[in-house]
């Protein structure tokens with residue numbers, strides 16, 4: 001890696017995202033399978049919802065004009081002609097001077113245009129009520145088509161299906177949805193010192209954790225993780241896993257990305273296909289030895305081995321890429337952030353983006369952000385942190401007491 005030609009995070013991201021043309025096709029899935037997926041096209045409403053005018057309260061369906069001017073002193077007297085059973089329509093239409101008893105969600109009878117709440121009425125005779133307050137036309141009524149109109153989009157394209165979207169689809173009777181296929185992501189870990197988490201490490205060995213971190217992050221971001229395995233620092237082993245990776249939509253390989261004897265990864269990725277490595281080295285801390293490549297149409301990201309660096313690099317380059325591949329803008333319009341005051345000065349070199357782990361706490365009615373110190377090989381620092389404070393390349397550090405925006409870790 002040539003340390004004199006490190007790219008800024010912004011330059012690297014623009015170049016890399018611009019070079020990846022791969023987009024996921026649509027696939028049709030059952031509504032129950034669509035949770036967490038992203039719509040590939042607008043989903044039209046098959047019918048008006050609600051399909052008929054419904055009461056939003058317990059009370060009496062009326063003609064609003066009959067109640068105009070009604071008050072406690074001078075009530076409007078109406079004849080109760082029916083009680084509307086739930087799940088059925090009234091057997092009789094409503095005429096002027098009449099009321100029909102209705103429950104919340106019941107279907108308004110023909111001729112009625114409003115509902116008086118039961119607490120605004122009194123029983124004045126066995127089949128008669130006194131209305132003590134007027135209602136306006138449409139009051140306490142969910143109109144036909146007020147939730148959505150037949151043919152209009154229930155959901156736009158590019159919308160993640162969460163509980164509220166799934167509920168609307170169920171309500172509208174939509175059984176299948178066209179969603180974006182999940183990007184299939186190959187995950188490779190490399191390093192002679194690593195053993196799988198299930199194995200007992202020997203002297204000088206450690207259990208590998210980046211595979212697990214990447215699996216979790218890919219799942220979170222709508223991808224389908226496929227762990228291809230752990231390669232020794234051996235050209236043939238790494239190359240063989242990388243080649244297998246080309247059958248996927250994206251390859252993530254961690255370790256072996258920095259200078260030195262183990263600086264194999266970049267060279268091997270470059271042999272994999274064209275155009276090959278676009279970026280090797282970013283003005284970023286942690287995460288300097290990042291590799292960004294596209295090999296015969298497949299994006300390949302070489303993540304630094306240090307677990308904290310790997311997760312930071314994932315957030316800055318892989319998360320936006322997965323969004324782009326799923327047809328979304330690379331950056332969400334709004335991110336969950338918390339405004340907090342810094343407890344300490346934080347240094348940052350000009351020209352470099354720093355991602356600082358911070359713990360949030362409240363004191364004297366204010367939210368404070370305390371930097372979590374620790375080398376990027378210490379995984380627990382990420383467990384203790386509540387968020388990242390990103391110091392953009394233009395800034396040269398921050399001062400204790402400064403108000404900052406902290407990106408909350410999901």
Ligand SMILES: Nc1nc2c(c(=O)[nH]1)N[C@H]1C(S)=C(S)[C@@H](COP(=O)(O)OP(=O)(O)OC[C@H]3O[C@@H](n4cnc5c(N)ncnc54)[C@H](O)[C@@H]3O)O[C@H]1N2
Pocket residue numbers: 189190191193194206207208209210211254255256257258259262286287288289303304305306307309376377
């Ligand atoms: N002389 C220099 N040494 C280092 C530099 C440098 O600029 N000059 N950069 C440091 C930085 S910054 C980072 S980040 C690391 C990057 O190293 P590599 O990406 O080449 O990765 P490795 O050397 O293979 O591993 C680094 C570290 O991470 C551990 N590791 C690797 N893979 C995993 C895994 N899957 N699970 C858990 N831990 C993993 C590995 O054991 C090493 O401790 O280089 C610095 N050195």
Ligand code: MOO
Pocket residue numbers: 284285286287288289304306309376
């Ligand atoms: O840049 Mo390294 O990725 O600081 O830990």
